[in-house]
Amino acid sequence: MLLVRKSWFDRLRFAGCVAIAAVLGGCNFLPASGPYSTEVRNPQSQDTDGVGYKLVPMTIDVVRVLATTDSEGLIGTFRNDRRPIPNVKIGVGDVVGVSIFEASSGGLFIPAEAASRAGNFVDIPDQSVDPNGFISVPYAGQIKAAGFSPSQVEKEIVDRLRNRAIEPQAVVTVKTQRSNAVTVIGEVETPLRFPLTSAGERILDAVSRGGLAQAKGYDLLVTLQRGNREATISFNRLVREPANNIYLQPDDTIYVFSRPRTFLAFGATGKQGQFNFGNDSISLSEAAAKAEGLLDQQADPQSVFLFRIENRTTLERMGVDVSNIPDKRIPTIYTVNFREPTGYLMSTKVPMRDKDIIYIGNAGSVELTKFLNLVLLGATTAREIADANNLVSTAN
Structure with a gap:
């Protein structure tokens, strides 16, 4: 024993x-x-x-x-690209209006008999900036407009007319802006593309233009795509942290989507x-x-x-x-x-x-414990088999 x-x-x-x-x-x-x-x-x-x-x-x-x-957040991804309000330039496709003033009548644009008219100026018909970036101004010829501000185009027109008109002045106005725009897509009520203004638009301004679809703020994400970079942040955090609500730049894309x-x-x-x-x-x-x-x-x-x-x-x-x-x-x-x-x-x-x-x-x-349970299971199984064999032998 x-x-x-x-x-x-x-x-x-x-x-x-x-x-x-x-x-x-x-x-x-x-x-x-x-x-x-x-x-x-x-x-x-x-x-x-x-x-x-x-x-x-x-x-x-x-x-x-x-x-x-x-x-x-967004300011981390765009650390080196946190530009201020963009200086909006004239772009291809924009509709531009030009007004030319002269100091007195009898000049290049204002005839002598127009002395009694209110203001010595003439409006050039509105025109779109052509694919090469030019507009046409009588007596000034083709003026490069794309990539320049209205004030820069005004100066170029005046320089071209200085020796032909009487103390000329010019006013250039962008009537319809089709370039320098940002796009808002995704889960918004109205996907759209809208032009930036000299006042400066931020990300939340763009989202508000599109209108939010019904979704929980913490499940709603906002992605900013700029060039070959992008970053995503939750909508609630974008509202809570103003530093991430950065200024938009031309050709930015805002993508709003819901994903828990x-x-x-x-x-x-x-x-x-x-x-x-x-x-x-x-x-x-x-x-x-x-x-x-x-x-x-x-x-x-x-x-x-x-x-x-x-x-x-x-x-x-x-x-x-x-x-x-x-x-x-x-x-x-x-x-x-x-x-x-x-x-x-x-x-x-x-x-x-x-x-x-x-x-x-x-x-x-x-x-x-797992291993001991396996060992005990094996030992118990072996003993049960042995007992069963003993019963068979006794029965025989």
């Missing part, structure tokens, strides 16, 4: 040693909802199948960069799946709370991971070495330690982005 007990004790001790070794080694045959924490942190795992990622511990310096980057921003939560969270922001912005701690926090009996608070595709420049500002990855957008995993109080404090300053992923790793004891 003693030998039997010793044999079972040795087997259990051996199984326990194997289980501990398997857990410490991160054995892959145990069921799990995602990668083991040791695999995420393993440097060899950070360049698998040609897909490299950067593992970045969440420090106060990292949090400062992330918080600043998120707060930049979401994040995903997996692993040892109270609830897994896809969650809406439900606000202009939420922090990492708020996102974890939406997923019902960490499971007390399962989660490893030291293994809270935030997956996202990060801008190369952002990682460089953090001091992360990205020389081995040539891409401008780099897969990144931020690690947060919720075992420390500072982990929670820092997570309140980390803004979530659309399509971010939160993953909570399991505690080591959970993996050990």
Whole structure:
């Protein structure tokens, strides 16, 4: 009997040693909802199948960069292009009116018998700026108008007529502006294209012209396209942060659309799946709370991971070495330690982005329990088979 007990004790001790070794080694045959924490942190795992990622511990310096980057919005993308009110120029297709004044009658435009008329001036018929950018003025010829301000065109006309008319003066007026316009499209009541004025129009001015369709402000996004660049910001934030309501420039495009921003939560969270922001912005701690926090009996608070595709420049500002990855957008995993109080404090300053992923790793004891359950299941099954064989043998 003693030998039997010793044999079972040795087997259990051996199984326990194997289980501990398997857990410490991160054995892959145990069921799990995602990668083991040791695999995420393993440097060899950070360049698998040609897909490299950067593992970045969440420090106060990292949090400062992330918080600043998120707060930049449109002014961050157009940092070097925050021009003031545009100096509106005449463009091809614009309809221009020209009035020419002379100091007295009897000149080039005002006949002598017109002395009694009110004002010594003549109106040139309105004309469109031709495809080459010119307008025509009698006795002055072809005048280059496209790309110049009305005052510059006035000066050119006067210079051309100075030796022919009596102290000539000119007034150039843009009657219909078809160039220097911006376009508003998307989920607006009236998509339109309208010209800019010398008063200066901002993004919200353009949105108000189009009229907003019915949508929650935090789900409504506004994209500014300028040349080969674009940036997107939520409508509520655009209203709340006047610095992002920048002046429009000719040929800008404003795209208004509704799209609930979401994040995903997996692993040892109270609830897994896809969650809406439900606000202009939420922090990492708020996102974890939406997923019902960490499971007390399962989660490893030291293994809270935030997956996202990060801008190369952002990682460089953090001091992360990205020389081995040539891409401008780099897969990144931020690690947060919720075992420390500072982990929670820092997570309140980390803004979530659309399509971010939160993953909570399991505690080591959970993996050990899984393995022991498999061992015990195997032992129980073997014993039941042995008992069944004994019954068969006895029956025979």
